[in-house]
Amino acid sequence: MEVKASSWYTVAYMNSRLVGFLCIFFLLFSLLPTGYEIINRGKLRPERSFELVHNFPTDYNFYLSRIRQGIEGRTSVLEQYTGEPHEGSYIHVFYLLLGWVGRWVRVPWERAGDVYHVARVVFGLTLLVLIAQFCKKQKFSILVFLLAITASTWPKLVFYNGGWRFGGFMPWWSVMDSLQRITFIPHLLAGQSLILAIILMFTKGGSWVFVGLLGFLLGIIFPPGLLFVYVVLGILFLLDRKRFMPLVVFFFLSVPALIYLQLMTSFYPWKRLAEFDIIKPLPFDYLEYIKAVGPILPVGLVGLVVALLRREKTMVVSAAWVIAWLVLLFAFKFIPQQSPLRFSEMVPHVPLAVLTGYLFYKINSLLLPAILIAVGFGVMVSSFWWQRDFVDHKMSAAYPLVPTGSYVMYP
Numbered sequence: 001m002e003v004k005a006s007s008w009y010t011v012a013y014m015n016s017r018l019v020g021f022l023c024i025f026f027l028l029f030s031l032l033p034t035g036y037e038i039i040n041r042g043k044l045r046p047e048r049s050f051e052l053v054h055n056f057p058t059d060y061n062f063y064l065s066r067i068r069q070g071i072e073g074r075t076s077v078l079e080q081y082t083g084e085p086h087e088g089s090y091i092h093v094f095y096l097l098l099g100w101v102g103r104w105v106r107v108p109w110e111r112a113g114d115v116y117h118v119a120r121v122v123f124g125l126t127l128l129v130l131i132a133q134f135c136k137k138q139k140f141s142i143l144v145f146l147l148a149i150t151a152s153t154w155p156k157l158v159f160y161n162g163g164w165r166f167g168g169f170m171p172w173w174s175v176m177d178s179l180q181r182i183t184f185i186p187h188l189l190a191g192q193s194l195i196l197a198i199i200l201m202f203t204k205g206g207s208w209v210f211v212g213l214l215g216f217l218l219g220i221i222f223p224p225g226l227l228f229v230y231v232v233l234g235i236l237f238l239l240d241r242k243r244f245m246p247l248v249v250f251f252f253l254s255v256p257a258l259i260y261l262q263l264m265t266s267f268y269p270w271k272r273l274a275e276f277d278i279i280k281p282l283p284f285d286y287l288e289y290i291k292a293v294g295p296i297l298p299v300g301l302v303g304l305v306v307a308l309l310r311r312e313k314t315m316v317v318s319a320a321w322v323i324a325w326l327v328l329l330f331a332f333k334f335i336p337q338q339s340p341l342r343f344s345e346m347v348p349h350v351p352l353a354v355l356t357g358y359l360f361y362k363i364n365s366l367l368l369p370a371i372l373i374a375v376g377f378g379v380m381v382s383s384f385w386w387q388r389d390f391v392d393h394k395m396s397a398a399y400p401l402v403p404t405g406s407y408v409m410y411p
Contacts, residue, residue, distance in 0.1 A: 015142060022142075023128040026149055029380065030124065030182035033387035034117070043395050048410040052113055054120070055174055055185060057408065060113075063185070066092045067112040070099015082269045089264050091273070094187050094221045116186060123189035124182050130196040131350055137314070138354055139361040143369050148353035150376030151296040152178040161389070166382035170292035175345050178376060179383035191222025192347050198229055198250075203236075203317050208246045212253025219257025224342045226254055231324040239316050274337065282339035286329075289344065293352075295372060300352030303359035315358055318351035325351075 034052065041050040053060050065080050076088025077096050090096075102115040128149070135145040153168030153176065170176045175184060183189070194214055201211050219226035233247050265274040290297060304322055307315035325348045332340040360369050390408075397409035 015136075018142060019132045019136070019145065022145065022149075023125060023132060026182055027121070027125050027128060029384075030179050031121070032384050033391065034183075036388055037391045040391065040395060044410060045396070045398060047398075047401070050410060052117065054116065059185070060116070063095050063116060063187075064112045066095030067099040067102065067115050068109055070096040070101075071103045071107060071109050071112060071115075072099075073103060079269045084269050086269055089270055090220065091261065091264055091270060094190065098186065119186035120183040120189065123186055123193060124184075127189050127193045127196070127347075128182065130193055130200070131347075134196055134200060134350060135354060135357075138357055140357055140366070140369070143360075143366070143373070144353050144357035146373045147296065147356055147369055147376075148350045149182070150178055150373050150380060151294060151349035151353055152376045152379035153292045153294045155375060155379050155382075165385055166379045168292065168294075168379060169288055171386075173292075173341065173344070176292045177383050178349075179380040180387070187221050188345060191218060191225040192345070194218040194221065195225050195229055195346065196350070199232060199317060199321070202233060202243065202246060202250070208249040209253065211246070212250045215250050215254030216257045219254055219261070223258060223261050224338065225346065226258060228324060228328060228343065228346045231328060232320050235323050235327075236317065236320040239320055240313070277338055278336050281336065282341040284333075284339055284341040289329075289341075293348070295375075296349060296352045296356055299359060299372075300355040303355030303357075306359060306362060307355060312358070315355060318354040318358075321351035322348065322355065 034054075037052060044050050062081075066077055069077060069080075074088070074096065076090060077092045078088055079086065098115050098119055099112065102112065107115055131148055132145050135141050135148060138144045153170070155166040155168055158165055158167040168176075174180045175188070194217060198211055198214050198218065201207075201214070215226055215229065218229065230251065233243075233250065237243060237247055264270045300322065303315075304319055306312075307319055325343060325346055328343045328346075329340045332338050332343065356372070357369065360366070394409055402411075
């Protein structure tokens with residue numbers, strides 16, 4: 001018995017080290033396009049100035065404006081893109097606090113981008129570790145973790161620039177890209193990390209008050225994430241009829257964040273934030289989104305049905321997560337204040353990977369998940385190639401002299 005226990009300890013220890021290695025590997029892999037851009041900045045045309053813009057120029061500079069206010073020492077956020085007199089707000093306090101961290105370590109005002117990119121690394125690694133924590137209790141935990149990280153669009157073979165690579169669906173929505181989403185926008189990574197942390201702590205019996213405070217923090221950083229957690233926990237309660245009082249405590253401690261947001265967006269200029277989604281809603285096509293979620297969706301849904309029919313208690317959390325995601329995707333088709341696309345940001349690939357791993361465990365197959373992981377990794381490699389080409393195009397861009405509209409080039 002002692003030998004058997006020792007061998008299980010050795011396996012667990014090796015798995016822990018392997019998970020740590022995988023987290024670092026995928027973090028660095030996701031940062032390759034950023035590294036490629038930095039290394040090749042010397043190739044920039046002489047009339048251009050290098051700037052490590054991330055994701056989209058207007059969004060990036062919007063976040064930097066908040067970080068710079070923190071570096072300046074402000075204690076609330078002003079909207080600097082309007083001349084309308086107004087008081088400060090805490091709507092974007094997350095980036096203000098990042099600016100205060102930069103101020104503490106003496107980051108110059110003009111280097112606010114450094115704070116932003118370091119935050120991508122820190123919160124990207126945090127999210128990977130929490131995903132590993134969520135997957136570790138499952139059978140084939142390493143495979144489940146890899147399924148979650150590599151989950152990608154249904155691939156399309158594309159012949160480009162003399163070679164074959166994978167394309168996919170919804171490439172315009174960066175969060176769907178399995179490589180880009182690892183080190184994506186800091187507040188989204190922080191929000192997704194909090195979603196995972198709250199669900200983990202709620203199901204494992206953490207301090208009710210502390211979990212409620214995490215919910216309040218989530219509501220300030222990423223309000224749709226808190227709404228999503230409410231639905232997940234509500235469905236979880238319906239499925240197992242437990243944890244009613246923790247649910248009540250969580251709601252009353254966290255809901256002030258949403259009340260504050262509602263109050264602040266009832267007058268200008270902050271009201272414009274709420275109006276924008278109504279005036280210019282994010283596009284969303286259900287069929288295209290189904291294709292973009294990829295093969296893990298149908299397989300995970302089969303696993304969900306099997307788990308519910310068998311009343312598999314270990315799958316209740318993942319089942320509630322997926323059901324909540326599907327409910328909100330459908331419900332917000334009829335609510336103009338928010339596009340259903342926003343709920344694509346609730347890391348659905350994590351519970352779908354768990355349910356996929358469960359299904360493959362039940363049919364005693366390791367080959368099929370290995371194929372899914374291999375294809376998903378191929379899509380990630382192709383993503384790097386596409387992002388590398390994008391950087392090359394930016395480096396050679398010469399016209400117009402001043403970028404406008406949809407032109408993407410260095411200033």
